[in-house]
Amino acid sequence: MERVVGTVVRGLRGPIINQGNNIEEIVVDSVLNAAQVEGFSINDKDIVTITESIVARAQGNYATVDHIAKDVHAKFGEETVGVIFPILSRNRFAICLRGIAKGVKKVVLMLSYPSDEVGNHLVDLDMLDEKGINPWTDVLTEKQFRDNFGHNKHAFTGVDYIDYYKSLIEEYGVECEVIFSNNPRTILDYTKNILTCDIHTRFRTKKILKANGGEKVYSLDNILADSIDGSGHNEDYGLLGSNKATEDSVKLFPRNCQPVVDNIQHMLKEKTGKSVEVMIYGDGAFKDPVGKIWELADPVVSPAYTAGLDGTPNEIKLKYLADNNFADLRGDELKQAISQYIDNKGADLVGTMEAQGTTPRKLTDLIGSLSDLTSGSGDKGTPMVFIQGYFDNYTK
Numbered sequence: 001m002e003r004v005v006g007t008v009v010r011g012l013r014g015p016i017i018n019q020g021n022n023i024e025e026i027v028v029d030s031v032l033n034a035a036q037v038e039g040f041s042i043n044d045k046d047i048v049t050i051t052e053s054i055v056a057r058a059q060g061n062y063a064t065v066d067h068i069a070k071d072v073h074a075k076f077g078e079e080t081v082g083v084i085f086p087i088l089s090r091n092r093f094a095i096c097l098r099g100i101a102k103g104v105k106k107v108v109l110m111l112s113y114p115s116d117e118v119g120n121h122l123v124d125l126d127m128l129d130e131k132g133i134n135p136w137t138d139v140l141t142e143k144q145f146r147d148n149f150g151h152n153k154h155a156f157t158g159v160d161y162i163d164y165y166k167s168l169i170e171e172y173g174v175e176c177e178v179i180f181s182n183n184p185r186t187i188l189d190y191t192k193n194i195l196t197c198d199i200h201t202r203f204r205t206k207k208i209l210k211a212n213g214g215e216k217v218y219s220l221d222n223i224l225a226d227s228i229d230g231s232g233h234n235e236d237y238g239l240l241g242s243n244k245a246t247e248d249s250v251k252l253f254p255r256n257c258q259p260v261v262d263n264i265q266h267m268l269k270e271k272t273g274k275s276v277e278v279m280i281y282g283d284g285a286f287k288d289p290v291g292k293i294w295e296l297a298d299p300v301v302s303p304a305y306t307a308g309l310d311g312t313p314n315e316i317k318l319k320y321l322a323d324n325n326f327a328d329l330r331g332d333e334l335k336q337a338i339s340q341y342i343d344n345k346g347a348d349l350v351g352t353m354e355a356q357g358t359t360p361r362k363l364t365d366l367i368g369s370l371s372d373l374t375s376g377s378g379d380k381g382t383p384m385v386f387i388q389g390y391f392d393n394y395t396k
Contacts, residue, residue: 003396005389006389006392007387007389007390007392008387008388008389009370009371009374009385009386009387009388010034010038010040010385010386010387010388011380011384011385012030012031012034012113012382012383012384012385013030013034013316013381013382014026014027014030014054014381014382014383014384017054017057017383018057018058018060019057019058019059020060021029021056021057021058022058023050023054023055023058023059023260024260024264024267025035025267026058027048027050027264027384028264028268028271030384031048031268031384031386032271033271034386035302040388042268042272042274042276043056043274043305043388044273044274044275044276044329045276045277045308045390045391046274046276046277046386046387046388047277047278047279047309047366047367047385047386047387047388047390048264048268048276048277048278048279048384048385048386049278049279049280049281049368049371049384049385049387050260050261050264050278050279050280050281050383050384050385051280051281051282051371051372051375051383052063052241052253052254052257052281052282052298052303053064053243053251053279053383054383055260055280056232056251056252056253056254056371056383057251057252057338059232059254059256060232061232061233061234061251061252061253061254061255062231062232062245062249062250062251062252063100063224063228063231063232063233063242063249063250064099064231064248064249065086065095065098065102065131065248065249066099066102066248066325067099067224067228067229067231067237068096068098068099068100068102068103068223068224068228068250069099069100069102069189070100070103070139070228070229071103071104071223071224071228072099072100072102072103072104072195072223073103073104073343075206075216075218075222076103076104076193076195076216076218078105078196079104079105079191079193079216080104080105080106080107080108080190080191080193081100081104081106081107081108081109081191081193081194081195082107082108082110082187082190082191082193082194082195083097083107083108083109083195083197084109084110084184084187084194084195084196084197084198084205085098085112085116085117085122085184085196085197085198085201085392086109086111086116086165086197086198087116087117087118087155087197087199087297087327087335088111088116088120088122088159088161088165089120089297090157090159090164090244091244092242092243092244092297093197094164094165094168094244095247095248095250096174096197096220096223096239096242096245096250096355097165097168097169098168098171098248100195100223101169101171101172101174101176101272104174105174105175105233106174106175106176106177107169107174107175107176107177108176108177108178108179108187108190108191109165109166109169109176109177109178110178110180110181110187111161111162111165111178111179111180111185111264112135112181113135113140113145113163113181113182113377114128114135115129116291117185117198117199117200117201117294118199118293118294118295118296118297119287119288119291119292119293119294120154120161120293121154121155121292122149122152122161122162122180123145123149123152124370124380125371127149128336129372131148131149133148135182135214135252136182136183137183138179138181139180139181139183139186140180140181141178141179142162142177142178142179142180145162145180151163155291156291158259162178164336166178167177173288177190182206184208184209185208185209185212187209188209188212188213188214188359189369192213192214192215192216193214193215193216193217194214194216194217194218195218195219195220195223196218196219196220197219197220198216198219199220199240199296199297199298199299200296200299202219202220202221205219206218206219207220210348219238220238220239220240221234221236221237221239221240222238223239223240224238224239224252225238230270232251232252233252233255233345234252234253234254234255235255236255236299237252237253237299237303238252239252240253240298240299241253241282241297241298241299241303242318245334253282253298253299254280254303254304257280257304258304259358260280260304260353261278261279261280261304261305261306262278262306264278264304265277265278272367275295276309277305277306277308278305278306279304279309279311279364279367279368280302280303280304280305281301281302281364281367281371281372282300282302282303282368282372283295283296283297283298283299283301283368283369283372284301284365284368284369284370284371284372284373285301285361285365285368285369286369286373295369295372301362301364301365301368302365302367302368305383308362309363309364309367310361311362311363312360312361312362312363313363315393316341316342316345321337321341322338323339325337325341326338335369339395342393343395343396367387367390369386370385371385371387
């Protein structure tokens with residue numbers, strides 16, 4: 001019988017993961033148990049994805065405010081520190097900011113506007129237009145910002161992040177000055193010692209600061225890149241990708257992930273005889289059109305994946321073929337012509353008309369977004385996702 005279903009995505013339930021658990025055995029057992037209970041088979045080119053959170057939990061990759069403070073103080077000493085371009089998030093940055101504040105004497109907090117890097121807005125663009133303010137050229141003090149825009153709470157969280165972040169810093173008796181600018185050079189008028197907290201633009205920001213007189217210039221991936229007094233750490237990403245664990249600790253992005261995915265793939269091959277692809281995923285990469293938030297607050301969608309997930313899709317746009325190449329065909333004749341075209345498509349369709357409109361993104365970003373939307377970030381209890389038919393096409 002001809003298949004009538006393409007890609008199938010299942011969120012898999014598993015146990016609550018704690019430090020010291022063998023994450024590889026848990027994932028493999030969960031996949032095999034789900035297949036038995038739900039009655040599906042495991043095939044070559046199926047995909048198992050695992051949220052980064054449970055990998056980091058199993059690793060015990062945690063750090064406290066005091067660990068962060070000690071590392072920050074070791075890097076900056078008694079200097080006034082410019083903390084620039086943080087995202088606006090209680091989950092992602094608030095605990096990090098507490099640790100930063102605890103390690104310094106004075107903070108100049110420079111916020112980008114109208115929104116942070118991932119789309120959390122401090123002020124609506126229309127209000128900038130009404131006030132005649134250009135966010136690419138104009139630098140505002142806290143008073144100027146309030147005089148123009150008042151107090152605005154985040155649409156979804158109900159938090160005034162200016163007041164909130166300032167209160168977190170002042171909680172430690174640290175002086176805090178708030179300014180608003182999108183130009184990294186602005187902070188150099190206040191201090192030459194900067195911790196840049198942007199995620200995907202951090203390399204450019206650091207280069208600009210160092211080229212224009214910055215002296216001690218670090219980014220979040222430099223903080224807790226090494227263990228502090230036995231803390232968790234991440235050699236590649238430091239505090240980037242961290243999440244709030246408790247009121248005084250964070251869970252860091254998992255480290256040394258490649259052996260995890262490779263071992264899971266090997267174990268599944270041994271138990272099923274099938275070559276299953278495996279990846280660890282964090283945030284997906286997509287934008288909310290209402291809240292305007294671009295989801296990707298992690299440094300990458302996937303910190304590790306097996307070799308079969310490298311690259312980008314090599315797909316043909318079916319409707320293009322139907323509307324152009326085979327516009328005069330209908331029914332079975334059209335189906336046969338399109339199927340034959342797909343079977344004979346080239347290995348690299350980049351730039352061809354037949355591929356226009358297909359999604360030009362990395363496979364890991366697409367699959368990570370699919371997985372993130374499936375597992376969610378709440379109480380679904382499905383931190384593993386099993387995907388079938390992703391690499392199939394119309395002819396399979």
